[in-house]
Amino acid sequence: MAQNLFGQIDPPQRLLMGPGPVNAHPRVLRAMAADMLGQFDPEMTAYMNETMALYRRVFMTENQWTFLIDGTARAGIEAALVSLVEPGAKLLIIRAGRFGLLLSEIAQRIGAEICTLDLPWGEVATLEQIESALIEHKPQVMACIHGDTSTTMAQPLEGVGALCRKYGVLSYADATATLGGMAVATDAWGIDVVSGGLQKCMGGPPGSAPITISDHAAKYIMSRRHVEAGIRASDTLDGSRPRISSNYFDLAMVMDYWSEKRLNHHTEATTMLYGAREAARIMLEEGLEARFDRHKAASNAVVAGVRALGLNVFGSDAYRMTNVTGIWIPEGINGENVRTRMREDFGIEIGTAFGPLAGKVWRIGAMGYNAVKHKVLLTLGALEACLAAEGYKVSRGAGVDAALAEYS
Amino acid sequence: MAQNLFGQIDPPQRLLMGPGPVNAHPRVLRAMAADMLGQFDPEMTAYMNETMALYRRVFMTENQWTFLIDGTARAGIEAALVSLVEPGAKLLIIRAGRFGLLLSEIAQRIGAEICTLDLPWGEVATLEQIESALIEHKPQVMACIHGDTSTTMAQPLEGVGALCRKYGVLSYADATATLGGMAVATDAWGIDVVSGGLQKCMGGPPGSAPITISDHAAKYIMSRRHVEAGIRASDTLDGSRPRISSNYFDLAMVMDYWSEKRLNHHTEATTMLYGAREAARIMLEEGLEARFDRHKAASNAVVAGVRALGLNVFGSDAYRMTNVTGIWIPEGINGENVRTRMREDFGIEIGTAFGPLAGKVWRIGAMGYNAVKHKVLLTLGALEACLAAEGYKVSRGAGVDAALAEYS
Structure with a gap:
C-alpha cells in the first residue's frame, strides 16, 4: 500500500496556558497506558467503586451517586439536564456568558420551558436576584455555571442550593472549569447535581465528565427510569414519569450500571476511567x-x-x-x-x-x-x-x- | 489525610477473549500517553484531518464526513439516529438481537414512528424481506446492526444501501462489533451512515466512536443545523428543518467542528483521538x-x-x-x-x-x-x-x- 499512513503521534511540546485543555499530569497519562479489563471483571468494578469514592471527595460531597459520564464535559452537562428536565418542565437558567447560553441551547432541544436570569457577560447574580427569579418563574429546575471560562467569572453558589430547596426546585451547576482548582462545595452549597471535566484544573485529558447527584435528585431521576428491552428482566419496574429523552445520557440507566446491579448500559471507557481515577488521587494527595x-x-x-x-x-x-x-x-x-x-x-x-x-x-x-x-x-x-x-x-x-x- | 487514596492503577493481566472490550494493542496505549495540544493548535487539527483520512480507509469509503464521536460506541449510534431521525419520522429497524432492540430504544426516545422487521435472535434478514418492509412501511430512515454480538450473527448488507436509495430511504448501520475485523464496505453497500467503536476489532480502548456519513445524509443533517447562541456569527444560516434534539450528538455541529471552519462544539477528547488514529494506522499497515x-x-x-x-x-x-x-x-x-x-x-x-x-x-x-x-x-x-x-x-x-x- 503506497497510501500515506502518516507518522506516529508525536506532538510538539506545548505549554498550554489557555482556558483548557491544559497539559495533563504525567502520572495521569501513565495510568492511562494500562491495559484493559473486562467491564464486569471484579478488578474493573473495584476501580469503578474506588473512582466513585475519590470523586465524592473531589466534589466535597457524601452523595452516593458520584461517577463518570463517558464523553467530554459537555456530555456531563447534557446528561444532567436531559435527566433533570422533562419536556415542558420549567427551567430557570442563570446566563452571564457562553456556557450559560449553552444551557439554554441544550434545554431548548429537550423541549423545556425556559426562563432566564440574564446578566451582562462578566457579571454574577446575587442571592436576591436568584430568589426573585425563583419566586417570579416558579421553575422545577434551576441551572447555572459555576465558573464560565468565556468571562472568567465565578458565580458564588453559597446559599443557592438552600434557596432552591426552599422553593422546591432541583438545582444543577456546571463546574467544568473550576473542579480541582476552586472549591466545588456540593454539599455545603446544597446543589443537587454538579458536573465537571478532566481537562482543566483536574490535570487530565478531555473525554470524561465526573458528575455527582444528590439522593433527592436521584430519586426524581429514578422516577423516569426505563430499562432497555434487550436487558430487562421480567420483574423490571420502570418509573412512572416520562422517560428520559436520551438513552446514552439516561442517568437512571447509568446509575444502574454503576450500582451493584451492574446493569449493562454503555461499555465503560476504561482508559478514561484510569485517567480520571489517577487525576483524583493526585488532587487528594495534594489536599x-x-x-x-x-x-x-x-x-x-x-x-x-x-x-x-x-x-x-x-x-x-x-x-x-x-x-x-x-x-x-x-x-x-x-x-x-x-x-x-x-x-x-x-x-x-x-x-x-x-x-x-x-x-x-x-x-x-x-x-x-x-x-x-x-x-x-x-x-x-x-x-x-x-x-x-x-x-x-x-x-x-x-x-x-x-x-x-x-x-x- | 488518613483517608484511603487506593493504589496505583495496576490491573491484573487478563486475556480478554469475550465480545469486547478486548486487550488494546500496546502501540495504541503508547500513543495515548502523549501530552495534550490546544484544540485549535495547527498540530491538533492536522491530527484530526489525518484521523479523518485514515478512517475513510477503515470504513472503505470516500465520504468526506468521517470522524470521531467522543463517547463509547453507543454514543455513535445515538448521534447517528438523533441526527437522521426527526420526531415523528418513520424509522424501519431490523431487529434480531439485543442491539437491534437498542436501536428501538433510542428511536423511541427521539419520538420516531417505529416500524420493525423482527426476526428470531440469531437470524438475518434477506434482501427480499428488507424490500418488502420498505414497500410496506415507507420509512424515511432504515437502521440495522451489522454484527450483533448478542447473537454473533452478521447481517449481510450487500445491496441494502442500494435498495434503500431506490425507495428514497436514508440508511444507517451499526458496525461496532465488526469494524476492523470484517469488511465494513460502506461505499460498496451504499449505506449512508455507519458507526463503530474502538474496543473490539480495532484493538483500542472503549471511549471513541468512529462514524462516516455520506454527502447525501450530510446534506439532510445540515438541513437541521442550528448553531449555538454563544458562538454564532451574525451571518450564521440555520437549516430549515427541525433542530436535532441533542446538542452533544448534533452531527451538524460536530461536522462544523471537524470542518475547516473549526466552529467550537465540544473539546475534542485528545487522548482518545490519539488512540483512534494509532488503531487505524495499525490496521492499515496490516492491510x-x-x-x-x-x-x-x-x-x-x-x-x-x-x-x-x-x-x-x-x-x-x-x-x-x-x-x-x-x-x-x-x-x-x-x-x-x-x-x-x-x-x-x-x-x-x-x-x-x-x-x-x-x-x-x-x-x-x-x-x-x-x-x-x-x-x-x-x-x-x-x-x-x-x-x-x-x-x-x-x-x-x-x-x-x-x-x-x-x-x-
Whole structure:
C-alpha cells in the first residue's frame, strides 16, 4: 500500500496556558497506558467503586451517586439536564456568558420551558436576584455555571442550593472549569447535581465528565427510569414519569450500571476511567486546600504580572475565577498576532475569546499541572516579548518581576 | 489525610477473549500517553484531518464526513439516529438481537414512528424481506446492526444501501462489533451512515466512536443545523428543518467542528483521538484483507476447537461473525462457574450472553490484537480444563489439536 499512513503521534511540546485543555499530569497519562479489563471483571468494578469514592471527595460531597459520564464535559452537562428536565418542565437558567447560553441551547432541544436570569457577560447574580427569579418563574429546575471560562467569572453558589430547596426546585451547576482548582462545595452549597471535566484544573485529558447527584435528585431521576428491552428482566419496574429523552445520557440507566446491579448500559471507557481515577488521587494527595491555594497564587501572579505590563484585567476582582484570567487586548494590537508569536516562538498557548469578547480579550489559564510558579513566569516573559514585537510599549521585565514579587 | 487514596492503577493481566472490550494493542496505549495540544493548535487539527483520512480507509469509503464521536460506541449510534431521525419520522429497524432492540430504544426516545422487521435472535434478514418492509412501511430512515454480538450473527448488507436509495430511504448501520475485523464496505453497500467503536476489532480502548456519513445524509443533517447562541456569527444560516434534539450528538455541529471552519462544539477528547488514529494506522499497515483473514482464521480455529470438545456452536455457519462465536453451554454445566474458573485460574475472560440467551450461551471473541493463533489455543486449552473440572466429559487435548489443525 503506497497510501500515506502518516507518522506516529508525536506532538510538539506545548505549554498550554489557555482556558483548557491544559497539559495533563504525567502520572495521569501513565495510568492511562494500562491495559484493559473486562467491564464486569471484579478488578474493573473495584476501580469503578474506588473512582466513585475519590470523586465524592473531589466534589466535597457524601452523595452516593458520584461517577463518570463517558464523553467530554459537555456530555456531563447534557446528561444532567436531559435527566433533570422533562419536556415542558420549567427551567430557570442563570446566563452571564457562553456556557450559560449553552444551557439554554441544550434545554431548548429537550423541549423545556425556559426562563432566564440574564446578566451582562462578566457579571454574577446575587442571592436576591436568584430568589426573585425563583419566586417570579416558579421553575422545577434551576441551572447555572459555576465558573464560565468565556468571562472568567465565578458565580458564588453559597446559599443557592438552600434557596432552591426552599422553593422546591432541583438545582444543577456546571463546574467544568473550576473542579480541582476552586472549591466545588456540593454539599455545603446544597446543589443537587454538579458536573465537571478532566481537562482543566483536574490535570487530565478531555473525554470524561465526573458528575455527582444528590439522593433527592436521584430519586426524581429514578422516577423516569426505563430499562432497555434487550436487558430487562421480567420483574423490571420502570418509573412512572416520562422517560428520559436520551438513552446514552439516561442517568437512571447509568446509575444502574454503576450500582451493584451492574446493569449493562454503555461499555465503560476504561482508559478514561484510569485517567480520571489517577487525576483524583493526585488532587487528594495534594489536599484540597493546598491545591486551591496553589491555583489562587498562580492566578494572583498572572494578574500582578499583566497589570505591571500595563494591561487591564477583565471583570471584577471580587468574582474572578482563580484559574483563568481575562486580559483586555490593548488598543492597536492584533490579539491573534500575539497568540501566534506565543505559540510559534515560545511554544506557549494562551486563549482567545468568544461572542462579544472575541478579538477583545485574551484568556490566560493556570490550571491543574500548570498552576505553578515557573510556568506563570515563563508565560509572562514570553507575553512581554510578543507584545514588544508587535509594537506595544512595555517596560521590559516588569511582568515577571511583579509576578515574582507576588509569589514571595 | 488518613483517608484511603487506593493504589496505583495496576490491573491484573487478563486475556480478554469475550465480545469486547478486548486487550488494546500496546502501540495504541503508547500513543495515548502523549501530552495534550490546544484544540485549535495547527498540530491538533492536522491530527484530526489525518484521523479523518485514515478512517475513510477503515470504513472503505470516500465520504468526506468521517470522524470521531467522543463517547463509547453507543454514543455513535445515538448521534447517528438523533441526527437522521426527526420526531415523528418513520424509522424501519431490523431487529434480531439485543442491539437491534437498542436501536428501538433510542428511536423511541427521539419520538420516531417505529416500524420493525423482527426476526428470531440469531437470524438475518434477506434482501427480499428488507424490500418488502420498505414497500410496506415507507420509512424515511432504515437502521440495522451489522454484527450483533448478542447473537454473533452478521447481517449481510450487500445491496441494502442500494435498495434503500431506490425507495428514497436514508440508511444507517451499526458496525461496532465488526469494524476492523470484517469488511465494513460502506461505499460498496451504499449505506449512508455507519458507526463503530474502538474496543473490539480495532484493538483500542472503549471511549471513541468512529462514524462516516455520506454527502447525501450530510446534506439532510445540515438541513437541521442550528448553531449555538454563544458562538454564532451574525451571518450564521440555520437549516430549515427541525433542530436535532441533542446538542452533544448534533452531527451538524460536530461536522462544523471537524470542518475547516473549526466552529467550537465540544473539546475534542485528545487522548482518545490519539488512540483512534494509532488503531487505524495499525490496521492499515496490516492491510484490510490480511486483517479480515486473520480474524476469520482465528474464528475458524475457535469453532473447530469447541466442536472437537463436543460443544455446539450457536447459529448458522453461513452468517456467523468472524470475530465472536456463540457456544451452547452443555446441559448440566453451570456457565458462570466455568467463566469464573477461566478468569481465576487462567486469567482469561470469555463472555456471557443477554436476554433469551442468558445462561445458555457463552461467547468467545477473537478480536483485534487478540485474533491470533496462540491466544486461541491458550483459550481452548483453558476451556477444556475448566469444563473437565466442572464434570463435563471431554476428550482432553481435542480442542487445541483441532484448532492447530485448522490453522495448518
